[in-house]
Amino acid sequence: MHKAYIPYRATGYFSKLICDYLEEKPSLANFYNRFPSLDNFKGQIEEKRANYNQASRSVLVDALQLQYAGVQLSKQTSLNLDLLRTPDSFTITTGHQLNLFTGPLYFLYKIIDTIKLTKELKERYPEQHFIPVYWMASEDHDFEEINYFNFQGKKVQWNQVKKGAVGRLPTEGLDHVFKVFSEALGNTDAANEIKRLFRTAYVQHKTLTAASRWLVNELFGNQGLVIIDGDDSRLKQLLIPYIQKDIFEHTPYKYVTETIRSLTALSDDYKIQVNPREINYFYLRDGLRERIVEKNGTYMVKDTDLKFSRQELEKELRQFPERFSPNVIARPLYQEVILPNLCYIGGGGELAYWLELKQYFNHLRVSFPMLLLRSSLLLVDEKQAKKVAKLGLTIPDLFLKQSSLINKKIREVSNIDIDFSEQKKHLEQQFEALYELAKQTDVTFLNAVKAQEVKQKNGLDVLEKRLLKAQKQKLKDHVVRLTELQNQLFPNHSLQERQLNFSEIYVRLGQNPIVELSKHIAPLANQFLVLRI
Incomplete structure (x- = not known):
């Protein structure tokens, strides 16, 4: 491979x-314990x-x-x-x-x-x-x-x-x-x-x-x-003290909310994966898993008639801990x-919401x-790998948005130069002389020159797009092959690993893929792997 x-x-x-x-x-150091290295x-x-x-x-x-x-x-x-019984x-x-x-x-x-x-x-x-x-x-x-x-x-x-x-x-x-x-x-x-x-x-x-x-x-x-x-129920016995702190003291709500504020203050691009609730447990019975909510000292199970006083809910927890099911905030704990x-x-x-939990x-x-x-x-099979090579694609090319990939390759294979960068540069040089002239007159003329420059640059953009569109039509077969290949590798414009089931790879290879995959997957590599199978 x-x-x-x-x-x-x-x-x-x-x-x-x-x-x-x-x-x-460094700005994220307070949100995790140790970075994973041996x-x-x-x-x-x-x-x-x-x-x-x-x-x-x-x-x-x-x-x-x-x-x-x-x-x-x-x-x-x-x-x-x-071995799990031993302290080492x-x-x-x-x-x-x-x-x-x-x-x-x-x-x-x-x-x-x-x-x-x-x-x-x-x-x-x-x-x-x-x-x-x-x-x-x-x-x-x-x-x-x-x-x-x-x-x-x-x-x-x-x-x-x-x-x-x-x-x-x-x-x-x-x-x-x-x-x-x-x-x-x-x-x-x-x-x-x-x-x-x-x-x-x-x-x-x-x-x-x-x-x-x-x-x-x-x-x-x-x-x-x-x-x-x-x-x-045996494992949840160990969780009882933490369930009590969640339901009756709202501990995760306080600390996770504070962490979220600190995290989002670092960057507007840090999107919050999950938000804590005041109570982060469901009530669980056969055929039922609904949130526990509190109102005026009474604890209710949403969309049911079940109600508990604090004392009744504490008793229920001690007797039936298996009936208390953690949500996404409480499960990691x-x-x-x-x-x-x-x-x-x-x-x-998953890691995005774990980073909310350190405090x-x-x-x-x-x-x-x-x-x-x-x-x-x-995963790229032999047939797909040959297409990648024939189309002159690099590994980074495969991950481009489909429109960007098509535009990039059409520019490369076209016998016409579709890139108007030089023309735009020449235009800017011409307008520099006009700006010098405009400075010697009045501000209204200066504004008119600026407007004309924008208009002509926009005109070049329109011409470039029309030329690109025409070349796409002329090189339609190339566009079709690019599109088909990328749709195979990224079904539904998503990562392959989120769409395919292992059975499809099993049938394609004619054998269990786990052994081969295990040879090449490196958990601490810290990079995306492209693997020819």
Whole structure:
């Protein structure tokens, strides 16, 4: 495989906040703990060891072993579960929604990053143990975000009316989805393996959590990946003191709001990913996940008749902590409370909201993890690579807006010079003499000269655009080939990794892509990878 890198900022697909973070701009230093480098993990290990106790380890491992009941474990995952009890074991964590059949390609990239980073850390710090963890976002209730994936330009969708936490949803109806998907796959060996994975996961398991755990374990279990489900009463026992501070003292609301003000004061281009609420927990039951709100001392569950006094809600929390589900602001705290975690690996949007949380963590004396942007890839097959070469495109060219790409290449291949820069420069020189003359008369003549210069420059712009348009028509075949290629590489004018499902790459390659991708993904590379497959 041939690979090349491009800076994240140069792709045009990453926010200023994330690009500034990756470049370690000093103004952002107060919003994170340590920047992810192998050397910096030494201090992170020492800090987390001091802030994570053995009792929490025992609760964590006991809960995980119960969650894994009935799941066939690889030797490495079984070993990692045992290692988690020891004080020299630490986790590297990523998380994601329970998208149908893993959803977009970057789901794989996150987990590959997580596994590879643990291996790099083991080489640097051999006396410690590093365990890759995938956190299943089983409590999310946005069914419309996870009920589909794309395959060969078409949406494979699970059409159901569902409410409540998605992880608890029964897999009814997915047998029909399997039939539709199977027809599109064909009968190659790779297609049949994809069918096996889908059928076993979603037809033979009763809930979406169970299906997702089986599938991810099947794909990554041999690498020692540990899968955790936060929808667990034992784990939420550890969270009770923090839930109380959120609901009754509004702690995250105060500190995150203050951090957001500080962050946005640095740049108008820093867009806030999420805003805290006064209460950052949902009330969770089967078929129900609704916000808890307070009004005049009464705590209510939105869009229901459920009401609690403070004393009643405190009792409910002590007896049924599993009924309290964190939102996007509170979930990171939950993760860091229950795991001996050193680093969280996420996408640009995720890291943007993590950067809002540092002050909140500091106040609660919970170690803030290192934040690592997951790898981003553009996969280019042999046929596409030949087209790139034939059209004379560079790697940066591929990431241009489509109109900019077409204009740039038409100018390059045209036998007519479409660039009127020289004419504009010559025009400016002519007007310099007129300005000197105008200074000797009055201000009205000077203004007239300025207006005439603007008019003539605008006229040149119009002529340049008309000439470019004419050349586009003349070189229509070139434009079509450029457009088709870029649409293949950036479907829906978006990053490929956000549109394609791993099954499409699996079928295209005729083999599982995870092994090959793992050879080339480098979690600490800090650049966008373009990989020829």
